[in-house]
Amino acid sequence: MQALSPSRRLRRTPFSDGVEAAGVSAYTVYNHMLLPTVFRSVEEDYRHLKDAVQVWDVACERQIELRGPDAGRLMQMLTPRDLRGMLPGQCYYVPIVDETGGMLNDPVAVKIAEDRWWISIADSDLLYWVKGIAYGYRLDVLVDEPDVSPLAVQGPKAEDLMAAVFGDAIRSVRFFRFGKFPFQGRDLVIARSGYSKQGGFEIYVEGGDIGMPLWHALFEAGAAMDVRAGCPNLIERVESGLLSYGNDMTDDNTPHECGLGKFCDTWTAIGCIGRDALLRVAKEGPVQQIRAISIDGPKVPICDRHWPLMANDKPVGRVSSAAWSPDFNTNVAIGMVRMTHWDPDTKLTVLTPEGQRDATVRESFWN
Amino acid sequence: MQALSPSRRLRRTPFSDGVEAAGVSAYTVYNHMLLPTVFRSVEEDYRHLKDAVQVWDVACERQIELRGPDAGRLMQMLTPRDLRGMLPGQCYYVPIVDETGGMLNDPVAVKIAEDRWWISIADSDLLYWVKGIAYGYRLDVLVDEPDVSPLAVQGPKAEDLMAAVFGDAIRSVRFFRFGKFPFQGRDLVIARSGYSKQGGFEIYVEGGDIGMPLWHALFEAGAAMDVRAGCPNLIERVESGLLSYGNDMTDDNTPHECGLGKFCDTWTAIGCIGRDALLRVAKEGPVQQIRAISIDGPKVPICDRHWPLMANDKPVGRVSSAAWSPDFNTNVAIGMVRMTHWDPDTKLTVLTPEGQRDATVRESFWN
Numbered sequence: 001m002q003a004l005s006p007s008r009r010l011r012r013t014p015f016s017d018g019v020e021a022a023g024v025s026a027y028t029v030y031n032h033m034l035l036p037t038v039f040r041s042v043e044e045d046y047r048h049l050k051d052a053v054q055v056w057d058v059a060c061e062r063q064i065e066l067r068g069p070d071a072g073r074l075m076q077m078l079t080p081r082d083l084r085g086m087l088p089g090q091c092y093y094v095p096i097v098d099e100t101g102g103m104l105n106d107p108v109a110v111k112i113a114e115d116r117w118w119i120s121i122a123d124s125d126l127l128y129w130v131k132g133i134a135y136g137y138r139l140d141v142l143v144d145e146p147d148v149s150p151l152a153v154q155g156p157k158a159e160d161l162m163a164a165v166f167g168d169a170i171r172s173v174r175f176f177r178f179g180k181f182p183f184q185g186r187d188l189v190i191a192r193s194g195y196s197k198q199g200g201f202e203i204y205v206e207g208g209d210i211g212m213p214l215w216h217a218l219f220e221a222g223a224a225m226d227v228r229a230g231c232p233n234l235i236e237r238v239e240s241g242l243l244s245y246g247n248d249m250t251d252d253n254t255p256h257e258c259g260l261g262k263f264c265d266t267w268t269a270i271g272c273i274g275r276d277a278l279l280r281v282a283k284e285g286p287v288q289q290i291r292a293i294s295i296d297g298p299k300v301p302i303c304d305r306h307w308p309l310m311a312n313d314k315p316v317g318r319v320s321s322a323a324w325s326p327d328f329n330t331n332v333a334i335g336m337v338r339m340t341h342w343d344p345d346t347k348l349t350v351l352t353p354e355g356q357r358d359a360t361v362r363e364s365f366w367n
Numbered sequence: 368m369q370a371l372s373p374s375r376r377l378r379r380t381p382f383s384d385g386v387e388a389a390g391v392s393a394y395t396v397y398n399h400m401l402l403p404t405v406f407r408s409v410e411e412d413y414r415h416l417k418d419a420v421q422v423w424d425v426a427c428e429r430q431i432e433l434r435g436p437d438a439g440r441l442m443q444m445l446t447p448r449d450l451r452g453m454l455p456g457q458c459y460y461v462p463i464v465d466e467t468g469g470m471l472n473d474p475v476a477v478k479i480a481e482d483r484w485w486i487s488i489a490d491s492d493l494l495y496w497v498k499g500i501a502y503g504y505r506l507d508v509l510v511d512e513p514d515v516s517p518l519a520v521q522g523p524k525a526e527d528l529m530a531a532v533f534g535d536a537i538r539s540v541r542f543f544r545f546g547k548f549p550f551q552g553r554d555l556v557i558a559r560s561g562y563s564k565q566g567g568f569e570i571y572v573e574g575g576d577i578g579m580p581l582w583h584a585l586f587e588a589g590a591a592m593d594v595r596a597g598c599p600n601l602i603e604r605v606e607s608g609l610l611s612y613g614n615d616m617t618d619d620n621t622p623h624e625c626g627l628g629k630f631c632d633t634w635t636a637i638g639c640i641g642r643d644a645l646l647r648v649a650k651e652g653p654v655q656q657i658r659a660i661s662i663d664g665p666k667v668p669i670c671d672r673h674w675p676l677m678a679n680d681k682p683v684g685r686v687s688s689a690a691w692s693p694d695f696n697t698n699v700a701i702g703m704v705r706m707t708h709w710d711p712d713t714k715l716t717v718l719t720p721e722g723q724r725d726a727t728v729r730e731s732f733w734n
Contacts, residue, residue, distance in 0.1 A: 002371055003370060003395055005395045005404035006368065007671055007688075009490060026369065029371075029396035135465075135499070135504060136499060247376040305373055
C-alpha cells in the first residue's frame with residue numbers, strides 16, 4: 001500500500017488526535033476528510049468489533065443542515081422516500097436521486113424539528129446539489145454545514161458503554177430514533193444507528209471543542225469492557241450487506257438496482273425530483289441488481305476496481321467489494337448482477353487481478 | 368505517514384498502471400480519485416521538474432461537459448469572470464461562486480465550441496452544483512462527465528517532448544489556448560497550461576483506452592530527455608503561488624480574498640449567481656487576503672492543518688500550505704492575512720505543531 005500524503009485539504013476531525021494516539025495504521029479519504037480504515041489489522045479489528053465495543057471517528061459523515069419554512073419541502077424534493085409520516089426524533093435512510101433517478105448519495109436524514117433537518121452524508125458533496133436546488137427554486141431555506149461531527153459507538157457492548165456515560169435512559173432509544181442527552185452542559189443528539197450490524201449508536205457531536213473530552217470519557221468508562229478505537233470494517237460491512245456509495249453504486253445506478261426499492265415510495269413521494277424517471281423503473285423493475293456473492297478459494301486480493309462477473313465467457317455483472325470472512329469461512333462480496341443471472345445459487349466466474357475464481361449468487365447477505 | 372487503503376471508491380485512472388510501474392510512493396485523493404504526490408521524494412521530484420520534463424497523471428481534474436443551447440448562459444451563471452469575449456480554442460481560469468460569493472471550485476473552463484464547454488475541476492463535486500442550477504432553472508443543456516482524462520506534460524523540456532510526439536505544430540499553441548492534435552486516429556484537445564510554472568501542456572485524453580498507449584509514447588519519445596513520471600509538486604506550487612482549493616481556500620472565501628479579483632469582472636458578468644454579493648466585496652475590498660509568507664528556520668513539518676499567524680499574541684491569519692525550498696533557501700508558504708498585517712515585510716509569528724517560528728509577509732511569490 002502507498003502512503004497517504006497529509007495536507008490541509010484532507011481535513012482532520014475533532015477526534016483525529018485520539019485516533020492517532022490509538023495507533024491508526026491506515027486511512028481512506030471520505031468527503032475530503034480522514035476516515036480510519038485499520039488499527040491493528042482488518043481481521044483483528046473485525047474480531048474485536050463483533051466481540052466487544054469500539055469508538056469510531058466518522059466525522060466524515062459531514063452534516064448538511066436544512067433550516068426554514070421550506071426545509072421539509074426541499075428534503076422531499078431530494079428523495080423518493082415518502083417523508084410525510086416522519087416525526088421529529090426519527091432518522092430515515094434516504095436514497096437521494098437526480099432527475100434521471102441516478103443516486104447522488106445515500107445518507108441518513110435526521111429530523112430535528114418540523115423546519116430543521118440534518119443530512120448525514122455518504123461520500124459525495126451533496127451540499128452542492130442541495131444548495132443548487134434550493135437556489136434554483138428560490139426556496140425559503142438555509143442550507144449549510146453545521147459544526148457537527150458524528151462519533152459512533154458500535155459492537156455488542158455498545159449499549160452498556162453508552163449507558164455508563166449518558167445514563168440508562170439511552171437504553172430506551174429505539175433503532176433509527178434519537179434522543180437528546182447532556183454532556184458537559186450541551187444537549188447532544190444521539191441515535192441508535194451506525195454502519196455495522198453489531199448494534200450501537202451515533203453521537204452527533206455539536207461543537208468540535210468537546211470532541212476529545214467525549215472521546216476520553218468513552219474510553220475511561222469503557223476500560224473494563226475492552227473498548228478500542230475502531231472504524232467501519234470491510235469484512236463486517238460486506239457480511240452485513242451494508243452498501244458503500246462510490247464502491248457499490250454511483251450516480252449511474254437507481255435505488256432499485258441497489259436493492260433500495262423498499263425505501264422508494266415513488267407513487268406518493270410527490271415533489272421528488274427523480275420521481276418521473278423512477279416511476280418507470282418501479283413499474284418495469286431494474287435489469288440489474290445488487291447481490292450477495294460468495295467467492296471460492298483462498299483470501300481474495302483488495303478490490304480496488306470492478307471485477308467482472310462472467311457466465312459462459314460473457315459479462316453479466318461486476319463485484320465492487322470483497323473480503324475474506326473468518327466467521328463464514330469464505331470470501332464475501334457485493335456485486336451488481338444482470339437479471340438473467342441474479343437468481344440464488346447461480347454459478348458465475350469472477351475475474352480478479354490475480355486470476356479467475358468460482359463465485360455463487362446468494363439469497364441474502366451473511367449477518 | 369499512514370497508508371492509504373485502496374478501494375473501488377477511490378477511482379483509479381487510465382494512467383494508474385503506468386504510475387505504479389514508475390514507482391509512485393504516495394498518493395492523495397482528489398475528486399474521489401488517486402492523485403500521485405511523491406515518486407522519489409518531494410525534493411528530488413522538484414529538482415527534476417525544474418530541470419527536465421515530467422508526465423503527470425492528473426485525470427482527477429475530472430471534466431464536466433456542458434452541451435446545448437444554454438451551455439454558454441449556464442457557464443456565465445457559474446463565474447464572475449466575463450466570458451463574452453472568449454472564443455472556442457481558449458481556456459479561462461474561472462473562480463466558481465455560490466450566491467454569497469463563496470468559492471465552490473477554481474477550475475479551468477475550456478470552450479470547445481459555442482455550445483460546448485468542458486470544466487476541468489479542482490477538488491469538489493462541482494458537477495452537483497452545476498446539475499442543480501441547470502435543473503432549477505430548467506436550462507436547455509446537458510450536464511455530464513465525459514470520458515476525458517487530463518495528462519500533463521510539465522517542465523522546461525515539455526515543448527520538445529510534445530513536439531516529438533505530436534509534431535512541431537504544438538510549439539505554436541499559445542498559453543491557455545488549445546489545438547486539436549491526432550493520436551492513434553483520434554483528435555485530442557491539447558492546451559498550453561498546467562499546475563506548475565515550469566511550462567508545459569495538458570492533454571485532454573478522450574477515451575480511457577488510449578491512456579496507456581499515449582503514456583508509453585511519451586516515455587519512448589522522451590527517453591533522451593530524462594522524462595519521468597511526476598506529479599504536482601508541493602514546493603514548486605508554493606514557490607509559484609499556485610493556490611490549491613481545499614488547502615488555501617474553501618467556500619468560506621471570496622475570490623477577492625484569494626487574490627483572484629483580476630478574474631472577477633463583477634460589473635459586466637451579467638447573470639453570475641454570486642454577482643450581488645461580489646459587487647459589495649469589489650466595492651469595499653476584502654479584509655483578508657492570500658499572501659506569500661516566508662518562514663524562518665529549518666524545514667517546517669507537513670502542513671496538514673491551519674497554522675495560526677500571530678502579531679503581538681493576537682491571531683491575524685493562518686498558513687495553509689508550506690514547504691522547504693532548496694532553491695530559495697527558506698520555507699515558502701501560502702497564508703491568509705488580515706489587512707492590518709498584510710503589507711510586504713510585516714513580521715509575524717507562525718504557530719506550527721513543532722513550535723513557533725518567525726515569518727515575513729512578502730510582496731510576491733517566488734517563481
